[in-house]
Amino acid sequence: MQFIKIFIFISLSLAIGFLGCAKEQKMEAPKQERITKSLVPSKAEVRGQNFLVELSDLEVVTIVDTASKEIVETPTLKGHIKITNQSKDILDVQAVTFEYLDEAGKPIPFQSGEKISKVSLYLKAIKPGEITEGSLDDTTIPRMAIKEKALGKIEINLVYVPSPLNRETLILPGKIE
Numbered sequence: 001m002q003f004i005k006i007f008i009f010i011s012l013s014l015a016i017g018f019l020g021c022a023k024e025q026k027m028e029a030p031k032q033e034r035i036t037k038s039l040v041p042s043k044a045e046v047r048g049q050n051f052l053v054e055l056s057d058l059e060v061v062t063i064v065d066t067a068s069k070e071i072v073e074t075p076t077l078k079g080h081i082k083i084t085n086q087s088k089d090i091l092d093v094q095a096v097t098f099e100y101l102d103e104a105g106k107p108i109p110f111q112s113g114e115k116i117s118k119v120s121l122y123l124k125a126i127k128p129g130e131i132t133e134g135s136l137d138d139t140t141i142p143r144m145a146i147k148e149k150a151l152g153k154i155e156i157n158l159v160y161v162p163s164p165l166n167r168e169t170l171i172l173p174g175k176i177e
Contacts, residue, residue, distance in 0.1 A: 024078050032072060035062050039079075050087040051158055053096075053170060054174040055136075056080045059076055060176055062146055072116040075146050077139040083158070085126040093122045095133065100173040103152035104165050110142045 039058035046053045058079040065072050077098065085091050099118045100108045110116045117140045124132050145151040156170045 005119050031066055032063050032136040033066050035050065035064055036060070037062075037176055039077075040177050041071075041174070044172050044174070045111065046156065046172055048158065048168045048170050050085065050091060050160070050162070050168065052084040052086055053156060054082040056082075058174070060141060060146060071146065074140045075109075075143065077136055077141050079136045080133065081120070081136055082131060082133045083122075083126065084131045085128055087162070088128050089162050090125055090127050094127045094159045094161060095112065095122060096120045097157040098139055099155040099157065100141055100151055101155055102150045108142045108145045108150055110140075111144065114143060115140050146176060149176060158166065
């Protein structure tokens with residue numbers, strides 16, 4: 001009798017174990033995908049009156065819904081920036097701002113709900129001939145520039161303080177491919 005009880009207990013334990021392991025565990029595919037596209041050209045040098053600005057490793061990062069292929073977050077511009085003071089004065093760089101223009105030179109607007117971050121703060125005094133470097137991480141691009149491949153140029157505004165406050169605008173041609 002003891003033997004039969006032990007046999008039934010072991011059989012039930014094994015049956016429950018097999019049934020518990022037999023359940024399929026479905027893994028869900030990611031619902032969003034991160035797509036990185038290089039900006040053409042991915043490296044550019046723009047010379048202004050007082051500065052030389054070099055941009056490199058330029059790319060646009062978008063997060064898209066895998067099912068609908070729609071962009072779900074505001075795209076970002078990534079890359080490196082190198083600013084050289086070519087004047088004879090110490091210049092206090094405050095920020096670098098970005099404006100995105102279409103082929104006709106008109107600004108591409110951000111739509112409602114998009115994160116707008118077109119400014120990179122630097123707050124650094126640069127002596128004549130001195131170089132400062134940084135990365136572009138939090139700068140956003142309007143979805144329309146990506147969706148409709150409308151991007152024709154990127155306007156860079158270098159905001160700095162010499163004797164009186166000045167603003168210098170540089171034009172960087174660029175397309176997303």
